Amino acid sequence: MAKLYFRYGTMNSGKSIEVLRVAHNYEEQGKKVLLFTPAVDYRDGVGTVASRIGMRKEGIVIDDQLDMVALAAKERPKCILIDEAQFLNKQQVLQLTEITDTLGIPVIAYGLRADFMAQLFEGSYHLLAWADKIEEIKTVCWYCDRKATMNMRLEDGRPVFEGEQIQIGGNESYLPVCRKCYSSKKKQAHIL
Structure with missing residues (x-):
């Protein structure tokens, strides 16, 4: 049974590395993956998923016009990956649940849980509410040895x-x- 996963972590916890690693593992086995990234994240160019260690891959840009359900139904990937999922809106998160529930395609969304003011992002809020499985990607505090949250x-x-x-x-x-x-x-x- 397909599931919607939300894997969250702080900045610099390796979320984008993980997205790229999972995409590579599927593709190395000849399995199709759809990699999405929100239009608002332009740091490495709109549509580019990039890690701080230099790995990068082009993804499909999520904007308000994109129908991810229709695209997934047409392309029939083995998995859908989302980078920077905190920037999704409620309707986009609900599209991910529909892909999982009606098309049977697993979706793994990676993103921040909260912003710099300790407030949930819209996408994170809805992923925390709707995801089948929530997992934390951990890293260490910049100033001490505790877990960064x-x-x-x-x-x-x-x-x-x-x-x-x-x-x-x-x-x-x-x-x-x-x-x-x-x-x-x-x-x-x-x-x-």
Whole structure:
């Protein structure tokens, strides 16, 4: 039975590496995969899934006009992979459930759980509610040896805790941190 998986982690936890690894494993066996990425993520070019270690692959751009169900029904892949799934909207997440439930195609969505203000993204909110299986991809806090559970945004190398939810960036803009270090940096900024 096909399932909808949501695999989440902080920035720099290896989510995109995992997406590319899974795609490679299917394709190496001659099995078709559809790889999707939201249009809002333009960091490495719209439609490109790229890891920090240099691996990259072109994907199908998800925008408001894309009917992922119709495309999956036409292409009949063995698996569907989604990078940066936090940027999906509710209707797009529901399309993923339909692909899984009616077409019997497993869907693995990778993304952040929460933003730099510890607020859920729309896509993450709905994936946490609708996914059959939720798995955490772990990494270590930038400042200590605890497990990173938060994303800290930086501006000019300094932590910030207010602003627009979406700001595309990498290590220059975000650090994976544990809750204790996040709270400590927030107190230092006199925001708590």
